Amino acid sequence: MKQRWSVNLLILAISGGALFFGLALFWSGYQEWAHWIWIGGSVPAITFLLYDTLRALARREAGVDLLALISIGGAIVLEEYLTGVVIAVMLASGRALESFAQRRAGREMSALLAKAPRTANRLKSVDHNQDELVQIPLEQVAPLDRLLVRSGETVPVDGSLISTIALLDESMLSGESTPVERKKGDALRSGVLNAGAPFEMLATANADESTFAGIIRLVSAAQSSKAPASRLADRYALWFVPLSLGVAGAAWLLSGDPVRALAVLVVATPCPLILSVPIAIVSGMSICAKRGILIKGGGTLEQLAQAKVLFFDKTGTLTSGQARLVSIRTSRNINPNVILGVAASMDQMSGHVIANAVVAAARERGLPLSLPSAVQEQGGAGLSGILDGQPVAIGSYEFVSTLASSPEWTPEFLQQVAEDGGSAVFVALDGKIAGALHLADQIRVETPRALRLLRKAGIKRIVMLTGDNRQIAETIGAAVGVDEVLAEQTPAGKQAAIESGRSLGTTMMVGDGVNDAPALAAADVGIAMGVRGAAASSEAADVVLLVDRLDRLAEALHTARLTRSIAVQSVIAGMSLSAVAMLVAAFGYLPPLYGALLQELIDVAVILNALRALQIAPLRVSHHTLSANQLQALRGDHLALTPVLDHLTDFTNRLNMTAPAQVRQAAVALEAMLQEKLFPHERSDDSDVYPVLADLLGGDDPMAAMSRTHREIFELGRRLKRLIDSMPADGSTNSETITELQRVLYSLDAILRLHFAQEEEIYQNLQ
DSSP: OHHHHHHHHHHHHHHHHHHHHHHHHHHTTOHHHHHHHHHHHHHHHHHHHHHHHHHHHHTTOOOTTHHHHHHHHHHHHTTOHHHHHHHHHHHHHHHHHHHHHHHHHTHHHHHHHHTOOOEEEEEEEEETTEEEEEEEEGGGOOTTOEEEEOTTOBOOSOEEEOSSEEEEEOHHHHOOOSOEEEETTOEEOTTOEEOSSOEEEEEOSOTTTSHHHHHHHHHHHHHTSSOTTHHHHHHHHHHHHHHHHHHHHHHHHHHOOHHHHHHHHHHHOOHIIIIIHHHHHHHHHHHHHHTTEEEOOHHHHHHHHTEEEEEEEIIIIIEEEEEEEEEEEEOTTOOHHHHHHHHHHHHTTOOOHHHHHHHHHHHHTTOOOOOOEEEEEETTTEEEEEETTEEEEEEOHHHHTTTSBOOTTHHHHHHHHHHHOSEEEEEEETTEEEEEEEEEEEEOTTHHHHHHHHHHTTOOEEEEEOSSOHHHHHHHHHHHTOSEEEOSOOHHHHHHHHHHHGGGSEEEEEEOSGGGHHHHHHSSEEEEEOTTSOHHHHHHOSEEESSSOTHHHHHHHHHHHHHHHHHHHHHHHHHHHHHHHHHHHHTTSSOHHHHHHHHHHHHHHHHHHHGGGGGOOOOOSOSOOOOHHHHHHHHHHHHHHHHHHHHHHHHHHHGGGSOHHHHHHHHHHHHHHIIIIIHHHHHHIIIIIHHHHHHHHOSSOTTHHHHHHHHHHHHHHHHHHHHHHHSOTTSOOOHHHHHHHHHHHHHHHHHHHHHHHHHHHHHHHTO
16 A cells, blocks of 8 residues: 555656646747646556556456546547646546545554564563563563563553553553553453553463454455455446446547547546545445454455344354353352352362353452362362361362262252253352352343344344254343344354355354354355454454454444445445536537546545545444443442342242241341342432433433332332231241242342343443
């Protein structure tokens, strides 16, 4: 692109200089010299046009430069030398403007390349009390190296944070303008900027395997791809070029004046095709890159704009792709946080992916962890050891049940995990199973909203492809609202499903794993979720979402459709004006020189219109957002209440197994917990949080439905209190009262979980 920019500027300088120098000679009486100067100023443009036209014809493309080549050549043959050099200036100025627009539009991609780190600061222990700081080339960084990232520096490789806290500017990768706070142990992605104090990190990958290196490779491939949107321009050129030649020939034939044919060709020079389409498409690609969406070529963006059928892999796309804590089941009178704390303390000694998820869940809740001793691990099954002086075992039911006795709720819990999908981690204390954790890959918070936005953007059919069993797949499909679920699919099966889906329109496939690569390649547009996904899927994909968020796909589709619309508008408007000018010229009312000047005005108009693609607004429900800290605080409130919800669910499920004499005492303790922790939170939300969210969302009363849910929660709380107050103090509670109590508790549990999920989605919309 840089070389083409230089060539365009050189041709503009030569033709422009020749035009003005020739005019000076012409007005001074040296007409013959002026003619030769104008011819000389036209030759570079003719040479460049001939080169481009021959290249296009060699590729069996329409060659939209053909009319401009004939126009300049015809002007020289017909001794319209001034007209020829004016056309050359017009063409060179348009191409220079095109190159400028492409360079401006592509600066977000270039900015990624410019930010690539070249060195890293490695800390090396000299003795027990001193570290030596050595700056090394980036390629020398190895996993487990201790690195120092100073203020304003880019994180050089993927790693984990050693320091207590780090403030990072992740806008280069995610488009998130607000600095993000990371805590000790959190994963760090290469390519983000240290916006706070210096911090230490532990490298977990070398430079070539890190996130930012993958992005650099993808950006380089996108920048070196074929010139964007030539397909769109060529389709219009297929009929416009023959039409222009036909009108010019008819004007010459009917008038007998070849100058009229030249005038027609001058105003027919297809600069709206040559200039406006690439400018609009590259601008759209630039906007996408700025928002964390890498599109590898203009043709891809054009196909994306026409997509009608969307295929999704489940794991890592519709779901987060990582195990998360779903629920905790405990034996009687055991706090769920105790079970989670014990499991996480033991799992600190394991590197298993499920162990990492358990530890992460405990840290999210702020639970203190202890270090176990005498730990023994049976690979893939579990761990046993001593924790705070008592024997502990955690892991699969098969492993733990050989070391401890099982409670009566075990079969029911195992059945639930089998139906819902995921993994069960059992915890045994002093020879008895005291509780269990249910961990599963959960639906992304933004998934339902993202699918709604995609339908709004024009997607007609959404199909979920997964290798999971049908029961789990259909449960997730129904929850997110897809049109069809194809479960138990092999990579070949996914590929076949996509190929058959082409009969319904242009297809898109979204995936993130190695097994998705064949399907991504088979789709008209393959989309890889996040650069942290498998390299094979990123290489096979046409679009890479650099941010691990599904709603960015709706953003990409929105931008692609508007970009293509702007490109088509520019082409139709420019060619319509050219067509009118052709008719005027054919009847002899527009001489070639004035036609060239008019065509220049048309070019400028369509280029300015094409540049509107740089102003495409983000696809947002609201133009206001919550900062990362505000969002974290709101989610932190929900996280703090998770144990309360877990206790409510556990108590409700065990109510029928609880002795009637103990029901009232346990219910009083539960109601006191709700009154102390949960209900004040909901009242605070209604009085303090919702007014702020309403201002951000706009409208008359956008939080009315959520406030109505609060009233229902408070009403259920009052019913619960009345039921408990009506229970005899001697514990002789009848079965009808227990049944009604369970009904109220189930209602409260269901509405609270739904309400929390709705609030999370609102927070996500404002991120």
